[in-house]
Amino acid sequence: TQSTRPQRLLGAVQKNATRGQPHSVLKAIDQFCTHTEWAMNVGDEKGCILDSVVSEVNPATVLELGTYCGYSTVRIASLLPPHAKLITLEFNPDFAAIARQVIAWAGLEDKVQLVEGASGDWIPKMKEQFGITTFDFVFLDHWKDRYLPDTKLMEECGLLRKGTVLLADNVICPGTPDYLEYIRNSPRYKSQYFKSHLEYTKVEDGLEKSVFQG
Numbered sequence: 244t245q246s247t248r249p250q251r252l253l254g255a256v257q258k259n260a261t262r263g264q265p266h267s268v269l270k271a272i273d274q275f276c277t278h279t280e281w282a283m284n285v286g287d288e289k290g291c292i293l294d295s296v297v298s299e300v301n302p303a304t305v306l307e308l309g310t311y312c313g314y315s316t317v318r319i320a321s322l323l324p325p326h327a328k329l330i331t332l333e334f335n336p337d338f339a340a341i342a343r344q345v346i347a348w349a350g351l352e353d354k355v356q357l358v359e360g361a362s363g364d365w366i367p368k369m370k371e372q373f374g375i376t377t378f379d380f381v382f383l384d385h386w387k388d389r390y391l392p393d394t395k396l397m398e399e400c401g402l403l404r405k406g407t408v409l410l411a412d413n414v415i416c417p418g419t420p421d422y423l424e425y426i427r428n429s430p431r432y433k434s435q436y437f438k439s440h441l442e443y444t445k446v447e448d449g450l451e452k453s454v455f456q457g
């Protein structure tokens with residue numbers, strides 16, 4: 244039977260990366276996506292911007308929306324201080340299964356809780372299920388028309404505090420126009436656009452960093 248793209252990406256990690264070395268996992272995925280097969284990971288160019296924002300925030304609690312194969316999960320988790328927790332939500336079980344193996348290959352399973360399910364269902368359950376009070380950092384990388392409703396949901400559920408940083412991928416391509424309109428015009432956020440390119444291409448894309456004002 245035919246393999247899927249995530250299965251082929253995992254194969255490239257197991258073949259070319261060293262267990263327990265997150266940077267080698269990222270390098271193997273980026274090489275696979277550059278030379279063999281494009282895949283919708285945040286990639287190395289936007290990934291460096293992600294790294295700098297994560298390092299600046301130095302978060303103890305992280306929420307990632309949209310795990311896919313776990314590339315950005317590994318990228319973020321490899322920068323977290325000890326005892327920090329990253330919760331990542333993925334509703335496609337096949338993608339989740341691959342991501343678990345990519346995260347394990349990087350040796351980061353102790354820092355990561357991968358939850359299978361839809362963000363809209365799980366965000367209201369974060370406090371009771373995972374003992375989260377608020378998130379220090381949120382990476383939005385799931386369905387582009389879910390960024391706005393899920394941000395409003397996080398506000399309503401009291402999951403954001405003064406200083407929480409939201410970082411949104413793909414605000415240009417595929418684009419999240421309703422989210423950008425809201426977040427850039429709301430007095431409750433201070434936003435900054437980081438111009439970049441769609442992963443592994445020359446197409447313009449970018450990340451929007453927004454700090455919740457409380």
Ligand SMILES: C[C@H](C[C@H]1O[C@@H](n2cnc3c(N)ncnc32)[C@H](O)[C@@H]1O)NC(=O)c1cc(-c2ccc(F)cc2)cc(O)c1O
Nearest residue numbers: 283309311332333334335338360361362384385386416417
């Ligand atoms: C949406 C995907 C990423 C993952 O998110 C999970 N997901 C969804 N909605 C939910 C939820 N509500 N809760 C939990 N998980 C959820 C899904 O199953 C995917 O695995 N990402 C993209 O579609 C994506 C697409 C492109 C792209 C750009 C140009 C093109 F020509 C073609 C594609 C680039 C990117 O950088 C992306 O990130």
Ligand SMILES: [Mg+2]
Nearest residue numbers: 285384412413
């Ligand atoms: Mg993305």
